[in-house]
Amino acid sequence: MAKILLEMKNITKTFPGVKALDNVNLQVEEGEIHALVGENGAGKSTLMNVLSGIYPYGTYEGDIIYNGQVCKFSNIKDSEKLGIVIIHQELALVPEMTIGENMYLGNECGHKFAIDWNKTYSEADKYLKMVGLEESSKIQVKTIGTGKQQLVEIAKALAKNAKLLILDEPTSSLNEEDSRALLDLMLSFKKQGMTMIIITHKLNEVSYVADKITVVRDGSTIETIDNHGKEPVSEDRIIRGMVGRELTNRFPKRENIKIGDIKMEVDHWTVHHPLYPERKVVDDVSMYVRQGEVVGIYGLMGAGRTELAMSIFGQSYGVNFSGELKLDGKHVKLRKSEADAIRHKIAYVTEDRKGNGLVLSQSIKVNTSLANLGAISNRSVIDGDKEYAVAEEYREKLKIKTPSVEQLVGNLSGGNQQKVLLAKWMFAEPDVLLLDEPTRGIDVGAKYEIYCIINDLAAAGKCVVLISSELPEVLGMSDRIYIMNEARIVGEMKAEEATQENIMAVILKSGRGV
């Protein structure tokens, strides 16, 4: 049996009022990739913060044994000294600084008052090569894409002499191709003897890359599954551990589907990039949605899906629009105004709920009413009681878990935030809902509830456009699927005809050469 590099024993961490971790045990062998899975709020990130010393020794109970020694970290520097390096979910790079400066930020080469820039950049270049980046370390971070930025983060960790690398959702902002490259890089590091812990929501990645899988639920470790069998561990097996029950059907069944007339149609819709007007972000797209229909738009990240949806929603993205938008068969001239789109009963539910969707510093109530204040006010004076009643109604309808609608949205979990965002747009009473990645970064249980809401919306005769980069989701939910690639719609399929294989085939064939 291989040597145990890290053991976390009976870790208990309490925050005022909640027990975030309850007697958690974790064993990581040297040279393995250990996956940590669990629903949002299960305690994965807290556990890693304990390990890396963000929560210092003394604020938690239990022991961390690393390399046979009990560790008492009082800050991140202590854990990094031993080679435990954590890469956080949100990239922690300064966009205006060069790659090299970023990699050695806080860890500068040479003397504190006389940085050795030659050494910095030559060392940085060396590590960049190790992660497969060709870029020079002297260019600014903002000039490279997110996929490459993630690799820079890893190079930065390597530069700290990492022996145990912790990756917190490393692929959450990457497209499929970059994700795969990153996972392969992890596998190659493993061959060189590196130990890694990966936290992720994407179960296919877990079975692809992990040697062992530890499931965390409600602050406790539930089980550790070995992924060395003949067959890779099935996703259903992992989900069972995560939610504590069998999820026989990941997508709820649609009932009494009644698809009506065409409600919204776009013809030859073309949009240009706001900063590089010569570039088309949506190229000659024609599509339609019918009443009561769920239309999926699938495409890899950067295919133009979000741009399409936002440009339909009151031209809130892009410049130099051309094409036609029809509602109920009639040509509609939407001005460049979100308010105009809302008046025409179009709603866009953003993929970026924290950045573009919610006011985190305000209550559920305030967020729910924000897009339709007119409905609860009289000559722009808000009726507080009515507002409260509306927020309560949606809290019940969408099963938002909160003690009160006065709760700040920033204190809610991702799944509940997403529900508040949906509540906000449902309250705006749209006919057409453009849902952009409505289940991104939320756990399996909450996903199922969101799917149910989508089905209810369609059953109530609304048109739902479901944009997603998760193929099973598009396949499981849609009546009809558009496939987007490189700013164009490259295919359209009925749900019955669509399979993972033929959708991917359409995308690959449509590529104008990579």
Next chain:
Amino acid sequence: MGSSAGKQSFSDLMQKYKIGEFLRKYTMIIALVVVTIVFATWKGKEGMILLPSNITGLIAENAYVFVLATGMLMCILTGGNIDLSVGSVVCFTAAVGCVMMASGINMWLTVLVMLLIGLAIGVFQGFWIAKLRVPAFIATLAGMYAFRGFSNVVLNGYRVDITNQSFLQLFGNGKTSYIPDVMRSVFPNLEGIFTKENAFLVKLIGENFVEKFNVTCMSIGIAAAIVFILVKIRKILIQKKLGISQSIPGQIITMVLVSALTLWIAYKLSCYRGFPMVLIWIILVLGLYAYITTKTAIGRHLYAVGGNEKATALSGVKTRNVYWFAYANIGLLAGLAGILTAGRAKGIDPVYGEGYEMDAIASCFIGGASAYGGTGKVSGMIIGATLMGVINKGMIIVGVDANYQKVVKGIVLLIAVMFDVLSKRQKR
């Protein structure tokens, strides 16, 4: 062992009565009470700060702070944006007004022109900020220089006095600038009741004040307290009916405390000269903006833009217009502050208004507004402005050197914001 058990029960106690939460929520009120007590019990100056003349003075001297801080709060809500130009705008509008009145122009026309000039300046600066997206700090810094210069141009570098008595009565701070005691003239036999012979009233009001006691002012105070209590009770009943769960004992305690405070202030004012005219303007402004921020769509938009501008834009709100509103609005209020400043000083000097912007900004931040926008209340700002006022007044009374007064103010601002930041961090 014993000590750890004791510690345990203490923290339990903290949890049970939500002492931590209470302290966090009411930090500045507690600070205000503590500071007042410190000055009120200062050796040799006992009770001086609570003298009726000082309470009245506190209101009159800080009228401009309340008005400007209200406008500043709207700007800060939109994302920590401040307006540096208000001090200069106050001086400029006052200068125009004083020159107009000195040349014999009608007072009401002058007042209107002063407000409109303030509004126009606000709209102009708002245009740069909202439409051309010049950072607010820079656009208003430019305004601060420019309007200070314009004031000098208008005044020709000299002081201009106001002789219009009705202007001074309405907006000033002199002996006449109080609501006259109409109750005494309507009910002449009150004179016979409020005498030193009436043992009950002497005990209730105090020997020194009973003869001149302003019955009208006290009646206003009592009426205000009663109205407040009735409104509050109605609100509690409605909440109960709708099943909105809010701590009812807490609301009753607030209700009692606020009405007691109202009565106390009314009593103090009645003991001096009665109800100051400027207090009318202050109450109108504070009341109106408390209403706007809590009950109207534009108020909601101010908070939303400061909390998350992109999300607000995607909710169909024209966010640029929200900025424009905030800056046009503070211009208007700077016009009003100009009127009050000129009234109090009975004229205008080219240097008046310097540093007013900082007083307003400090009041907002001490009152709990976030430097990043999105949070802050008019009630908090009132506490902040009052705390600054009490500290100013108290230091003058106990005789702190004028130079050190500024040091103390700086330290207070720093500590207040530190409390705010720390309490927010703890919450996570």
